[in-house]
Structure formats: C-alpha cells, structure tokens
Amino acid sequence: MSEIAQNATRRLRSIVIAGGGTPGWMAAAALSRVIADGSCAITLVESNAAHAVGVEGGSLPSLRAFHGLLGIEERDFVSAARATIKLGVRFRDWRTIGDTFLHPFGSYGVDINHDLIQAYWLKCRQEGRGSPLEEWSVTGLAASLGRFGVPPPKDSSALRHLSYAYHLDATLYSRFLRAYAEQRGVRRIEGDVAGATIDTRGRIESLRLADGRAIGGDFFVDCSGDDALIIAGALQSGYEDWSQWLPCDRAVTAPCAGAGHVAPVTLVTACEAGWQWRIPLQHGAGNGYAYSSAHLSDGEAAARLLERLEGAPLAELRLLRFRAGRRTQAWVGNCLALGSAAGFLGLLESTGMHLVQTGLGRLFGLFPDRDFDPAVSAEYNRLTALEYQRARDFLILHYAGSERDEAPFWRQCRGMELPETLAYKRDLFTRTGRIAALEEETFPPGSWLAIYAGLRLWPQRHEPVVDIFTPGAAAARFEAMRQKIRAAVETLPVVASGDWERYHSSSRE
C-alpha cells in the first residue's frame, strides 16, 4: 500500500441529487453547507409536477441538531414550515380500547442514570406503589400538563432534560430548505428523471431526463422516493420487504380546522385497521389514517377518517401508498439512496426525516472520492442496515404488543412471529427487566421503556441494581427527584402546540 495519499486528483467535482421533496432538499441543504468552498457543484433535479407529498409530519428531536449544522434559526424555520411543538406521542386505545399511554422524548429522571430509574420504577410497580411513568420524565410531565418553554441554553435546572421536536408542513419545509440550498449555490433543474446511464464499470454516468437531456456527475443521490429510479431502477439494489411486521401500507390524510386547545404531542389512536393521527398545526390540525389495505378499502378508510375528524376538513383527502422495508444496499458504487428510495418504516413514530439526517451524517463521515472504494460503501451499508433494523423492531413492538382482539387487523398483529432480534429484546425485558441497547439504535432505552410500560409488558423481576439502596434511602431519593421534576415543569407556561410567542417570551431564569 502506498503511503502517499491521492486526494487532490480524486475529489468529487459534482454531486447530482435525483428528486426533491424533503429528503432531496435536506441533502442539498446539508451538502451545500458542508462543502461550502465551491469545490463541488451540487445539482438537484426535480419535476415541477412532483410536489412533495404534502402531509404534515412529525420529526424527532434530532432535527434540531440538523438545523444546528445548517445554522438555521428556530424562529425562521418555525415560521417557514409552520412548525409546532412535539413533546412525544400520546397513544390512545392502543393496548386496549379506553387505555392511553405516552411516549415522551428525552430521558427519564434527572441526575440519576436510566438503569437505576427503570429498575426502581419497576420495583415500585411490582410492590404496588407505582406512579405514572410520565411523571418521571421532564418532557413527559410537561406533555401531560400541556406546559412548554424553550429551555435557555446552558440551563442547569431539571429543564435541561426537556427534549422536543416539531410537527411541520413537509411541503413548506422543503421549500424553505430549497431557498437555503439555492442561496448556497445549489442548481435546481426542472425535469422528469427517467433513468440513468451506466458506464462500463457499472457506475452512474448521468441521469436521463424524460425530455432527452442528460445530467452528468461524479456522485448521485437518489431521492426519487418509492420509485428508487437510480438505486433500484438502474443499479438493481433489492428491497427487503417488512410488510409482514409493519402491516400498514396506505394512509389517507386531511387537515381540519382547529380543535381548540391541543397538547403539544402527536395523538395516535388505534382504529379498526390501523391507526389515526392528529397533529397540532399552527392553524388547525393535521390528520391521517394509516391502515392496511388488506383489511380496509381506500373508500372506507377515507369515510372513517372524515367521520372522526374533530373539525371541518380544510383540504381534499390525499392517499399515500407505501411498503415497509429497506433497500438491501443503500449505497452502490457512486449512488446513495436517501428517504423512501432507501427504505420506509411507516409513519408511526416519525422516523422518516431522522433517517435522512443520519444517512447524511454517515455520508459525511464516510465521504467518498472518485474511487468509490467498496469498503467505504460497505461500512455505510452495514451501519444503515443495523439502524433500520433496530428502528423497525421498535415499531413492530407497538403493533405486536397490542392486546386488541376485536378486529382482524389487530388479531393478525398479535399473532405475528417477531424478528429474532426483537424477540430477544422483548424476552430479555419481560424475563429480566433489562433493556438491551444495541448499536445504531434510533430510540434510546427510555423510549423502549415507555412502550413496554404502555403495553404493560411487565418484567418478572426488577433489576437488582436498585437493591444497593436501602428501601428508605431509595424512596427518599426518587421522591426528591420527582418533586424536582414537577417543580421545574410547573415554572413553564401552559401552552398549546403552536404557541410560539409564549414559548420564547417566558422569562424563566
């Protein structure tokens, strides 16, 4: 091996992104920010007709770090994407009809590590001294009390554990990122991507547009959505179908007029053949019904959604089709797929934008040159496969753990055979009280605990780690922690999700 690096002559000169939408413009924005020296031309091709799938969606808290990387101010983003606050997901009728539980963002507890909190909470529950799990989390308590305030930077109080994400309008968000990217030199070409030309080494030479134009480049990012025009169409990367575990394959959506004062969470209600969401918007609510087409017709799904809206519909119904699964190789040669071209885990728990973001992060950590060494894409694909599988398992747990049995959809979910990795985790928890956090997890142990507890998948024991305290000492310590959480959360104003004026105007220290 040579000790002289070949960098200068092998750098990427151009990157072409196939497809706009949120993934495409997230990629364009991030690339234009990171490669800011003009050494690499960035082009995005999108058709005018393909307006982004305009559902109001949720994000995970990581989106704030993405904005940090881009140098985007929260207030600019909020007004452009009409974003509202999301502190987590409230599940209704999920385990059984009439039951509800919360999956708050962030961690449980303050100044005590998760293992100990989990063990102690489970121990209390076992001994019949349980208190609602959400009261053990700053974010959880804020969500259930409907309180929120943007924590000041370097806050040293319990409020530093307040974690939040957004609900936003994906179409407006793409438009916002487009303006950001174009300002930083990204060139947008309007056209329909029809396919790609491949050279003799199996690399993409150029995108072929429907009108005959060819757009050449060194590296291609496939953001063409389900069609996966390049990664699958041209490069034949396969798709691992996970619909046996993630049964929803359609969604019908409609925004509706405001339903009054709404808590800053996504509300998810289990229904006959899937689940319905309600997302607080700045003016009104976003709604949708994710369902399994094998169990419900499109027409019926639409009717049910309309029936259950809490206000007058504000737009026509939209139908989305998808298939849960993962591209077997998200990076092949000189092409990387992001967004649903790389895989889709359904709409539950809002993994979409997050997975685009982590994909971009990995790309920057493994940035290619024109040699496109297969070891580099192999590492990308290894990590991506793990990440998708971990997140998939977390979602499957939601479906498989429901006790609802009045509808065929839920009976099928209850009866499904779990993937080995999830079966291992669930058995470990239910038999030992331990959460196995594996590498590349999207959801931290606190999130797993929220779902296990919400589904009442109780362990047969608590972890012995908590027994190092005498019972009195433990009770005092955890009670003090709960009070600290409550006191901190009660300093926050009571708000609705889109109440930005008040989030920032609070004068807490």
Place this chain on the structure above:
Amino acid sequence: MAGSAIRRIVIVGGGSAGWMAAAALSVVVGRRVDEIVLVESSDIGTIGVGEATLPTLRNFNAMLGLDEIEFVRRTQGTFKLGIEFQGWNPRRTFFHGFSDFGPDVRGVSPHQLWLKMRAAGDESSYADYSIATAAAALGRFGPPLADRSSVLGSYSYAFQFDATAYAAYLRTLAEQRGVKRIDGRIVEVRLRPDDGFIDAVLLQDGRAVSGDLFIDCSGFAALLIERTLHAGFEDWSRWLPCDRALAVACAPTGEPAAFTRSTAHRAGWQWRIPLQQRTGNGHVFCSSRISEDEAAATLLANLDGEALGAPRLLRFTAGRRRESWKRNCVALGLAGGFLEPLESTSIHLVESGIGRLVELFPDQGFEPKLAEEYNRLMARSYESIRDFIILHYCACGREGELWDYCRKMPLPDGLRHQIELFEASGVVALYDSGAFAEPSWVSLFLGLGVFPRRHDPMADLIEEAGLSRELQRRARIVSGAAQSLPKHGTFIDTHCRATA
C-alpha cells in the same frame, strides 16, 4: 416467576480473578446474601507475574473504595501511559498510548487532519499530538487534571503491578467485609441430580462447600465450568498461534518506565512490565516454530537487568469459553477464556465479567435469559479484543515463518472489514461493546504501517494554512504539557513508594 434470592456465593480459586470477584461482590451484593465463600488451596500457586492493566481498573478500584495511592504502594505498582511496540514495524518503534490525538476539527478526526497535512508535505509525527506518548517518552507521569478540555486532562492511565500482591490486598479487604476464606483442595464437584446445577464442591478433607451461585476462578483448570459443566471452548489458535509463555522477573535498572514494552521476536514477542523493585518479563511464543530452550535463551538475552530465578513456563490456547455462564456457574479470568497479554486485557475482562454479573445478578430461578445476555456481551468483548490483538500479528511487517503465516491467514470477517475500510479511507469501523476506541485502532494501524490510500476528503475543506498552524500549536502544547509533569520515579517516590 422469580425465585428466591441467592443466599450463598461460592468462589472457587483465589488469585486476582477470585479475589477481585470476592471483593466486588462483597461490596455490591454483600448486604443481600448470607455468605460469600472463597475456596482456595494454599498448595496451588497462582499465575502472578507482573501484570499490566487498562485504565478501566481505576473505576473498578474506585467502586471497591480502594485508595489508589495505597493500592499502588501495596502492589509494587507503577503507572502506565500505554504500550511501546518495538520491532513490530521494522521501520519504527511506536506507541499505543491512553490518550487521543486531539479534538476533531469540523467533524474530521485528528488522524485524518494529520494525514492531510502529511500529504501536503508536513513531516511531523502523529505521535506529537498524543500527550500520553509524549509524557511516556520523557519518563514523566502525573495524574490527569479533572478538566477534560485541558490537554493535561485528556489522557488516562493504568497500572503495572504485582497481581499476587493485588490479590492479597483484595483478600484483606474482602475478609474485612465478611468474605469467608476456606483453605482446601477441591477433589469433587457435586451436582444436583434433578437439574445438573452445582450443589457443592467437596474438599480433600471431606468438607462440602455448598452454594447457590458458583464463580469459577480456577484458572486454566476451569474446574467447574469445563471439567464439570462442559461449557465448551472456542479455539482461536488459528488466528493467535502463540501457545506458550516463559516468564521471569529481573532486577530493575534505573527509574521504572511509565509504560509496558512489547518487543517482537522471531516466533513471538516479549513483554517488559516495570514494577517498583523489579521488572516482569515474559516471552510469548509459538511452540511449533521455536523450541522452549531457544525461547528461554531469547528471553534471557533481552532482559534489562539480572534475571531473578529461572523462567517459568505457561501453556495456553487462545480462545473463549462458549458459555462463560452456564446453569449456576459463572467463569471469570482464565477459566473464562485466554487472550495473550499483548494489550494487557486479562484484568479488564475480569472487571467486565464481574460488572455484568452484578448487572444481571440472578436469583435462585436462574432465568436462562440472564446467562444468555451475559454470554452475548462477554462474547462481544472477547471477540473485539481478539480482533485487536490479531491486527498486531497480521499487519506486522517482520520476517519469519510465524509472521508470514499471520499475514496470509484468513481473518475474522469483522477485522477484515476494519482493515479494508481503514486502508480505503482512514475510517475506523467500531463494533458494539468494543474494548478499544478509535485512537487505539489508529495507533496500531499507523504504527504498524497500515496507511490509508487517501485521507478524509472533508479534511480538504479546511483551510490548509490555518490547519497547519493549529496542528503546530497543538504539538507545542502537548510537548510543553508533557514536560510540565514530574518524572515517573519522582512521582512514585513522593506519593506511593512501596515499603516492602
């Protein structure tokens, strides 16, 4: 459903593993069990040559409430900033230190920054950015500052000590905390007829020591886990063909080095572990490629001072117990597996075995999932260390049969990918539960002469002149900081000189 609590823990075998387990369990679960018993025979020697550790031992000692200075004093201890590798790369001696190479710049790892500047003609060494390397080279040591943003707070350290003395020290502590020591030779292990769990160990004098949970620290004998429970052994000698070691202490010469030295030989390598009043040495070799006599001659020819006694021979096979937890028995130390001491990982593996046992502490129901999780985690730790050690062999540029074999042998998939990725891009692939972080892998790759074909293209987005100034500034700070530390010998004399 859950069974009743464990009441009696029986540890079989003294030595460092046994007494580490006894001390730790007496602190962590002592309150919850009726009795912790350790059975050892004063006839059976323990394998207590000079031992070096990883920095994690500090956490273990802190958990026990040990006073570090007292610990060092009682174990002939010295401080360790890393390992010096001589002869592994025929072109240069290199160091694997317990510090990184500085912070990232715009998300780009420091070794990538160095590779970039090197491509631009900079002739500095990446070692110039490692405070542990710089201090060790100057023979200096002082404990790091609490402020991690300071270069003097950015390194860690481990120890070099007499493991027998450590075991004795822990024994005092454990006995104070109620651990009962039974001196006796085990002649039989009695199983419960219904489920095959261990019921008791029977001693030569007729006593039976019964318990609920048994910890096998019987060393290579693996009395409970293998001879009794047949947990199975995964043999890794196709990757780690060394199977013998000859160990001897020698008289010290001058101040003790604040590092362990590993010197590659024709068919193996030699350690040098400086203690306060003697130096531990050992030659690890492959018996099919060199005779014991030759190996002994090599060892003795490469001592710093006069040999204290004749070399002692150890035989081993690299590998891991398939189930280090089986039924009601958990194996720690050599009973659980063996990896040669090239990266001083033996004590670390005992620590993590104990830590995980505590986390997964069973009750009388012995939920099989606990053992399964324990074995999964231990397998990953062992494998990650195994692969790191294999890298030393397979990327070594020495001549000779052993080295030729190692360069050509088929590697474990994970390691092969790590090497290919590093050669392609300078990126280090890290796996779950890996014992070594990026700076360690970088130290070994670059030290052995495994260079990437390119540096991170992201490094090219950083303005070159500014980066060059920043790296020069860092090297100056590292050098100045290293010189500000006391001499290692002076530090020991001032704080923790052994009284014996």
